[in-house]
Amino acid sequence: MIRLERATKEVRMKGVRKMIIDNVSVTFPRGKSIGLLGRNGAGKSTLLQIIAGTLELDRGRIIRQGKISWPLGFQGSFQGNLSGEQNVRFVARIYGVNTDELVAYVAEFAELGQFYHAPVRTYSSGMKARLAFGVSMGINFDYYLVDEITAVGDTNFKRKSQLTFKEKLSNSDVIMVSHSTGTLRDYCQTGIVLENGQMTYYDDINEAIDVHESNMKRH
Amino acid sequence: MGRRRNDLLQYSRPTLTADAGGLATKSEPPAPRFVIQRRDTSLNYLTTHARIVTAFVIREIATRYGRSPGGYVWALLEPVAFIGLMSLLLGSLGRLPALGTSFTLFYATGYLAFSMYKGMEGYLVSAISSNKSLMSYPKVSPFDAVVGRLILQGMTSCVVTWVIIYAAMWTTNQPITLQWSCIVEAIAFAWIMALGVALGNTVLFFKFPLYQKIFDIVMRPLFLLSGVFYVPSHMPHPFSDVLLANPVTQVVVLFREGFYVQHGDTGLDMPFLIATSTGLLFVGMLLFTIFPVARARD
Numbered sequence: 001m002i003r004l005e006r007a008t009k010e011v012r013m014k015g016v017r018k019m020i021i022d023n024v025s026v027t028f029p030r031g032k033s034i035g036l037l038g039r040n041g042a043g044k045s046t047l048l049q050i051i052a053g054t055l056e057l058d059r060g061r062i063i064r065q066g067k068i069s070w071p072l073g074f075q076g077s078f079q080g081n082l083s084g085e086q087n088v089r090f091v092a093r094i095y096g097v098n099t100d101e102l103v104a105y106v107a108e109f110a111e112l113g114q115f116y117h118a119p120v121r122t123y124s125s126g127m128k129a130r131l132a133f134g135v136s137m138g139i140n141f142d143y144y145l146v147d148e149i150t151a152v153g154d155t156n157f158k159r160k161s162q163l164t165f166k167e168k169l170s171n172s173d174v175i176m177v178s179h180s181t182g183t184l185r186d187y188c189q190t191g192i193v194l195e196n197g198q199m200t201y202y203d204d205i206n207e208a209i210d211v212h213e214s215n216m217k218r219h
Numbered sequence: 220m221g222r223r224r225n226d227l228l229q230y231s232r233p234t235l236t237a238d239a240g241g242l243a244t245k246s247e248p249p250a251p252r253f254v255i256q257r258r259d260t261s262l263n264y265l266t267t268h269a270r271i272v273t274a275f276v277i278r279e280i281a282t283r284y285g286r287s288p289g290g291y292v293w294a295l296l297e298p299v300a301f302i303g304l305m306s307l308l309l310g311s312l313g314r315l316p317a318l319g320t321s322f323t324l325f326y327a328t329g330y331l332a333f334s335m336y337k338g339m340e341g342y343l344v345s346a347i348s349s350n351k352s353l354m355s356y357p358k359v360s361p362f363d364a365v366v367g368r369l370i371l372q373g374m375t376s377c378v379v380t381w382v383i384i385y386a387a388m389w390t391t392n393q394p395i396t397l398q399w400s401c402i403v404e405a406i407a408f409a410w411i412m413a414l415g416v417a418l419g420n421t422v423l424f425f426k427f428p429l430y431q432k433i434f435d436i437v438m439r440p441l442f443l444l445s446g447v448f449y450v451p452s453h454m455p456h457p458f459s460d461v462l463l464a465n466p467v468t469q470v471v472v473l474f475r476e477g478f479y480v481q482h483g484d485t486g487l488d489m490p491f492l493i494a495t496s497t498g499l500l501f502v503g504m505l506l507f508t509i510f511p512v513a514r515a516r517d
Contacts, residue, residue, distance in 0.1 A: 053357040054514050068357060076352035079278065081285050093274035094358050096267065 002028045002051060002068075002143070004199075007060035011046060020046050022197035023060070028190075030066060030142070033174040035184035035205050037212040038194035044177040047194060048145050051175060066142030073150065075132035080121030084112055084131050087120060091135050102138045109164070110134035111157065126153060137164050144168065146176040149183060181209050268363055275350075275367025283371075294375045295382065298334065302327050302383060309448060317450040318479045321391035328387075329447035331380045332474035335409035336467050337441070342372045343417035344424070347513045354514045361513030365421075369414060377406075401477035408496045409470045415499030418507040425512040446471045452486040459486065466495040 004027075009020045020043030028034055036044045049055035052068055078087045088106045092099040107116055110130040115123060123131070129152035136144070144165075151158045169187070178184050184191070184205055191208025193200050195215055202208035284293045306323040309316075316325035346364045353359050388395055424431040444465055451462040451472065462468050463486040472487045 054355060056511055056514075070356050074355055076355060079282050081282055082278070086281060090274055090278050091356075093277070094271050094356060096270055 001030045001063075001065045003063045005061050005063070007050075007062060008058050009043075009046065009050060009055070010058055011043070018043065019197040021194075021199055024197075024199045025060075026192075026199055026201050028175075028201070030173065032190045033169065033176065033188040035188035035191040035208060036175065036177045036194065037184070037191060037208055039216060042194045044194055045147055047199075048147055048175065048177055051143075052145055067140075068143045069136065069139070069141040069145050072136045072144055072146045073129060073132045073152070074136070075128050078120045078128065078131070081119050083118055084110070084116045084120055084123070087131070088135055088138075091139075095139050097139055102135075105138045106131065106134040109137060109160075129153070130157065133161055137161075137168065140168070140172070142172055144172055144174045146174055146178070146187075148178055149176065149187075181213075184209065267358070268360065268366075271359055271363045272367045272370065275364055276371045279367060279371050295379055298330070298379050299383060299386075302330055302387075305330070305448075317453055318475065318481065319391055320393055321387065323390040324384075324387040324395075324478070326448055327383050328475050328478050329445075329471055331376075331383060332405055332409065332471040333442065333445050333447050333467065335376055335380075335406050335474075336413050336470055338376060339369070339372050339410055339413035340417050343368050343413060344420050346417070347421050348424075351513075361511075362507075365414075365418065369410070373410065380406075395478060396480075398477040401473055405470050405474035405477070408473070408492055409467075411500050412466060412470070412496040415496070415501070415503035418503035419499070420503075422506040422510045422512050425515065426510070441465075441467060444468070450475075450485075452484060463488065466492055466499075469495075 003025075004021070005025050007021055007024050011018050011020060018041070036047065038044045046055060048071065050057060050062060051064075052070065053062075053064070077091070078084075079090075082090075085103055085107070088103050089099045092102040110116070110127075110133070112123075112127055112131060115127060120128065120131070129150070133152055152161065174187055176184065176187055188205045191202045191205040191212075193202070193208050193212050193215065200208075200211070202211065280291050284290045287293060289296070302323070306326045309326060310322035316322045318325055343365055346368045347354075347361055350364045353364065354361060420431075420434065424434075444462060445467040446462060451459050451468055453459075454462060463472075469488060469492040472485055473489075473492065476485060476487065
């Protein structure tokens with residue numbers, strides 16, 4: 001369960017202020033995946049960071065029960081001079097999981113072959129993405145945060161990733177930002193529409209999508 | 220640190236890899252058998268951050284000297300080469316050092332005390348900016364990066380100091396009795412000061428990029444003004460007071476008291492050193508706590 005209580009967040013960027021959420025109270029129940037909808041710049045990614053805990057609220061508080069992931073497929077943390085394996089070890093240490101098991105899991109999942117032991121700077125972007133996705137799948141979370149799911153790899157790898165992720169979701173939930181309504185319908189049961197600093201929770205993702213689409217038509 | 224005790228983990232059911240239709244397709248990789256399942260009690264909180272700090276230290280050792288061959292050995296070689304070169308240069312001027320008979324020891328004590336502060340401060344101030352991407356992990360707290368570097372730099376500089384001091388003591392024919400209390404105190408105050416300045420500057424550099432430029436320029440002559448290759452109290456009167464008002468000079472003076480028996484006033488002012496170093500730490504921590512710049516967007 002994740003609950004926002006009278007939460008307010010305003011982002012200030014080079015003098016420009018933008019109210020993301022204004023005094024919002026909402027509860028996301030465990031067991032249902034949530035799609036986050038809103039126009040460009042509404043603050044969906046910011047909200048995801050608040051949920052992750054990498055961004056602080058200005059006012060109000062957030063209560064998290066359960067383990068929340070970093071954004072799925074995040075690869076910014078990979079140090080180019082370290083090998084893929086060393087980078088995986090680092091994440092394992094941070095999250096307190098067995099390093100050898102995670103290293104073995106990612107080795108099998110990411111299918112990097114010899115490159116697994118080569119510095120990440122030598123990787124192609126596809127290899128980096130496979131490594132990142134493998135690490136995300138290797139640690140079990142209660143909530144997976146997804147900011148625009150991106151398919152990586154060839155057809156086989158895509159199918160495997162999708163299968164693994166779907167299987168994860170039998171025990172975990174996903175909080176997903178996407179502009180693709182098809183993807184949202186595919187993964188999420190409930191939805192949130194972010195508009196003008198207000199956040200509305202819908203039990204049914206289809207309803208959320210309808211509201212979002214009518215919002216978009218108004219402007 | 221990598222292995223957790225099994226009782227902290229909750230094992231999930233093993234995954235079946237057989238295909239429903241019996242078709243010979245490639246089997247899925249096994250689902251990991253571990254689940255993070257711990258409550259954030261304060262002790263767990265501590266062990267979690269101890270674990271993250273350890274991960275940072277290991278990562279820094281592997282990456283600090285990046286692609287240069289030899290890697291972390293350079294942390295030792297650099298200061299050895301620098302001190303050797305400088306003492307050779309200064310010694311070739313032919314005079315006796317201001318204290319003792321060995322230029323190498325005199326210069327090494329000054330330089331090592333100075334770099335206890337300067338090396339630490341310079342390394343800590345970039346702890347957040349060079350690990351910015353890791354702040355995307357919710358588990359990582361910005362302070363972990365700072366503590367990780369503090370521990371690594373602390374251990375490194377202690378080893379470096381130990382090796383160089385004992386090597387330098389071969390170059391003098393006088394017997395030396397080390398006053399460990401002075402040495403340890405000097406190192407502690409240097410680190411406290413460095414941590415304070417680095418934490419404060421992490422915030423200020425982010426908020427005021429111009430201040431960073433000014434700070435860099437103003438601090439450039441610090442090496443000359445910290446009593447590294449002279450004895451501040453031997454300087455002419457008004458000038459020596461100005462030099463001794465620099466807390467880094469005080470660190471150097473205190474450190475040297477651990478090596479040289481000196482008669483007369485060395486200019487050491489312990490209350491002043493304690494007040495400035497703890498004061499800087501307080502202000503630094505205050506700024507770092509109030510302004511969470513580590514995860515702010517550029």
